[in-house]
Amino acid sequence: MRPVQDVLGPHVAAAGDPSQLLPAREQMAFTLGFHIILVPFGVALTTLMLVAHYRGLRKGDAEAMVLAQRWAKVSAVLFAVGAITGTVLSFELGILWPGLMGRYGAAFGFPFAIEGLFFFTEAIFVSIYIYGWRRLRPWPHFWTGVVVSLSSIGGAAAVIAANSWMNQPGGFTLVNGRVADVSPGKVFFNGAFWYELLHMLLAAYIVAGFVVASVYAVGMLRRRTVPDEGRATTSAGHDAARYNRLGFLIAFAIAAVAVPCQIVVGDTIARYVFDSEPAKFSAIELLPTTGTHVPETLGGILLDGKVRGGLQIPDGASLLAGFSVNTRISGLEAIPAQHRPTDREVSLVHLSFDVMVGLSFALLALGLWCAWLLWRRRVLEQQRWFLRACAVSGVAAVVCLETGWIVTEVGRQPWIVVGHLLTRDAVATQGNLWAFFAAVLAIYLAVGLTAGAVLVSMKRRWQAGGDDSVVVPYGPRGGVAGAPPEEAGTR
Amino acid sequence: MTDLIAVFLFVGVVAYAVLGGADFGAGFWDLTAGGAARGRAPRHLVDVSLSPVWEANHTWLIYCLVMLWTGFPRAFAAITTTLYIPLGLAALGIVLRGAGFAFRHASLRTPEQRVYGAAFALSSLLAPYCFGSVAGGIASGRVPTAGNGDPATSWLNPTSALGGVLAVLVCAYLAAAYLCVAAARQGDTDLEGYFRDRALAAAVVTGLVSIAGIFILRSDAHRLFVELSHRALPLVILAAVAGLGSIGLMLRRAGIPFGLRETAGAAVALVVLGWGVAQYPYLLGTHLTLDAGAAPRPTQWVLVGVAIAAGAVILPSLVVLFRLAGRGRLGGVTDQISG
Numbered sequence: 001m002r003p004v005q006d007v008l009g010p011h012v013a014a015a016g017d018p019s020q021l022l023p024a025r026e027q028m029a030f031t032l033g034f035h036i037i038l039v040p041f042g043v044a045l046t047t048l049m050l051v052a053h054y055r056g057l058r059k060g061d062a063e064a065m066v067l068a069q070r071w072a073k074v075s076a077v078l079f080a081v082g083a084i085t086g087t088v089l090s091f092e093l094g095i096l097w098p099g100l101m102g103r104y105g106a107a108f109g110f111p112f113a114i115e116g117l118f119f120f121t122e123a124i125f126v127s128i129y130i131y132g133w134r135r136l137r138p139w140p141h142f143w144t145g146v147v148v149s150l151s152s153i154g155g156a157a158a159v160i161a162a163n164s165w166m167n168q169p170g171g172f173t174l175v176n177g178r179v180a181d182v183s184p185g186k187v188f189f190n191g192a193f194w195y196e197l198l199h200m201l202l203a204a205y206i207v208a209g210f211v212v213a214s215v216y217a218v219g220m221l222r223r224r225t226v227p228d229e230g231r232a233t234t235s236a237g238h239d240a241a242r243y244n245r246l247g248f249l250i251a252f253a254i255a256a257v258a259v260p261c262q263i264v265v266g267d268t269i270a271r272y273v274f275d276s277e278p279a280k281f282s283a284i285e286l287l288p289t290t291g292t293h294v295p296e297t298l299g300g301i302l303l304d305g306k307v308r309g310g311l312q313i314p315d316g317a318s319l320l321a322g323f324s325v326n327t328r329i330s331g332l333e334a335i336p337a338q339h340r341p342t343d344r345e346v347s348l349v350h351l352s353f354d355v356m357v358g359l360s361f362a363l364l365a366l367g368l369w370c371a372w373l374l375w376r377r378r379v380l381e382q383q384r385w386f387l388r389a390c391a392v393s394g395v396a397a398v399v400c401l402e403t404g405w406i407v408t409e410v411g412r413q414p415w416i417v418v419g420h421l422l423t424r425d426a427v428a429t430q431g432n433l434w435a436f437f438a439a440v441l442a443i444y445l446a447v448g449l450t451a452g453a454v455l456v457s458m459k460r461r462w463q464a465g466g467d468d469s470v471v472v473p474y475g476p477r478g479g480v481a482g483a484p485p486e487e488a489g490t491r
Numbered sequence: 492m493t494d495l496i497a498v499f500l501f502v503g504v505v506a507y508a509v510l511g512g513a514d515f516g517a518g519f520w521d522l523t524a525g526g527a528a529r530g531r532a533p534r535h536l537v538d539v540s541l542s543p544v545w546e547a548n549h550t551w552l553i554y555c556l557v558m559l560w561t562g563f564p565r566a567f568a569a570i571t572t573t574l575y576i577p578l579g580l581a582a583l584g585i586v587l588r589g590a591g592f593a594f595r596h597a598s599l600r601t602p603e604q605r606v607y608g609a610a611f612a613l614s615s616l617l618a619p620y621c622f623g624s625v626a627g628g629i630a631s632g633r634v635p636t637a638g639n640g641d642p643a644t645s646w647l648n649p650t651s652a653l654g655g656v657l658a659v660l661v662c663a664y665l666a667a668a669y670l671c672v673a674a675a676r677q678g679d680t681d682l683e684g685y686f687r688d689r690a691l692a693a694a695v696v697t698g699l700v701s702i703a704g705i706f707i708l709r710s711d712a713h714r715l716f717v718e719l720s721h722r723a724l725p726l727v728i729l730a731a732v733a734g735l736g737s738i739g740l741m742l743r744r745a746g747i748p749f750g751l752r753e754t755a756g757a758a759v760a761l762v763v764l765g766w767g768v769a770q771y772p773y774l775l776g777t778h779l780t781l782d783a784g785a786a787p788r789p790t791q792w793v794l795v796g797v798a799i800a801a802g803a804v805i806l807p808s809l810v811v812l813f814r815l816a817g818r819g820r821l822g823g824v825t826d827q828i829s830g
Contacts, residue, residue: 084589087549090556091582094571098638101560102568106786109561113797116557120550120801124808131812179564182789430639431575439583447590450607 023433024096038082042152044208063243099426107172115158122151164192202262209255214394216248256367280411286350289331301347352403500558507551516666518615573640577621584618623658627651631712632776649711664693668755718769730761
């Protein structure tokens, strides 16, 4: 029944798959996995920036204004990286998956057009916002930042419309295998759209919040080891310790509020998936056979179609899915053999789900810890273990994001458009995809490392003395305008 | 209706050729500007002129891709399965270029700037050549309707070579003309002359290659040649007039060359339009018409809506941006404060 090479083969591709499938999937997974990390910063870091900006304007808070300016610059750098990786993705849709775009482009291609519109708006307003410090009146300037934030949410919504359509396709009719009619509303607002969107937006606030908070947590940890520096005023005229605490608190508060919301939303979504995507749900639950009284399996993998390892909580899955031990959950056996995901795919989906949920609860605990410390009026700067935990919270949040995305996307395999088009039928049949992948990999590594280096050097310059004449993509040049920068050359 | 979508798509192609083209061309002059000391001034001008707009220009490319895969999905799949090599190279070039430019802009040390700068400049050549050769492959009918055409000859052929070389030249010409005006606005007469000479040279070479191209098209893409010399002839003539006009403006050498950017841009836009008109009503060579390759009506309506929304939202905000960027450059010192 189960294809043997699934467990013996070196990779997740199944028998009969074209040799192109593995490199194409690996490349798509890598580039999307890279790109998705940037999304939270467009969506949520800009919100953090606006919160700080609002506070700065309302209360004349100098530190908040500095935070807003710096977060805007970090957003611009990450937006530039996102623009680059997003361009590659749109080429990849054509080069790697011509079967998908050729057959279904007419149905689900237009959300990308809407995304392009939002992206364009965002690009322009990121520039306007950054140029606008000192050149626009304060409140109009603030509102240009609101446009940045809203258009990034709109862009994310459009891409999620396309992605959720692949998971729950609808709104089109086929005649002779070709898309003959389309209901754009049903394509965009497909069955999975709203919950994927809500889940992703909350994830964005969690990721951006914890990543930023972890940066300032490290700052506070460092600062305490040099007590003299504790209340130093930088050359830019702001209180460094207060700046650090404010940056930490704004980011941490938003993330910590988003986590419990996300847990409730995620739990509800799991029941939606149980109803509307039973195949994905059986992979999440690592469930080979259909039945009632299904235990919740924590950890463990699928090997030869059987569950190995893991901790089983009796009746757990049935209770969570339908609030009753008698809830019947369909297992992998319910999927026709030729359309069943491989053992490796199922194991990956299941373990990713466990990691995502586990880390979410750890982040929830971190938020409660902070609430307790603040309630007890403890000085956060002195809570070294709390700060250490915060320092790794950013990484944990990113892992949550990636694993959640794996659950959604690997959980739809072997389909690229669930029920309509198999991934292996969509892949390009010609060309050396490994070479393309290698080139993309090299460029992404370079872009990633460089972006990291640029951010670190910005941070150093800021730490060195609040020098805010940092030059960023989309921003005007620092230094004396009109004079060429020292030895700007390429040779 | 389908024609309307084709027009919207082609508006994107023209915009990308004119705006993105200038962007690529700036990279070309960056590459040929010489050593770190000698090339400092022109490179700085490239940097200053591009930084506020470089991303916005390339959004036109995404716009074209999206219009194509949504509006004409079969043609899109046929093109990507045939011309995946130049398309892949162009994609890599654009990434390298964007990264190189963004990070050269953000880095302060010269060795770093050199690496980013070199990446920026080299890929500025690669990408337009690839796009030009893709256009040549499509125009000369080397992309079969079913896709999976010859991966080599579809872009390594006379028409593609012509397209690629012309694309690089046109980019260089546009950029030099724009930069000449930018230098004149700053009152930098040395740089103005520097880019004026280069724009003139590029214009002359582009003109010569275009004339040679007539013979290439006649033997290699006959229908395109016929239509260019009939239906699209007015556009070709206008393009030639605009091109000669820009040369005339440059030869006058007096004051800020008003109208130079406009005539140069118009010349390029008209050439691209000429290609579009000559190719009509075919999407691929002479075998797939626009109507046959089009998406269903409702999808087309959505695309029309998006295109109109884009015009309504984006044009005004671009104006605000250009104003702000312009104000900053004139203001000079304000850059230092806000940077």
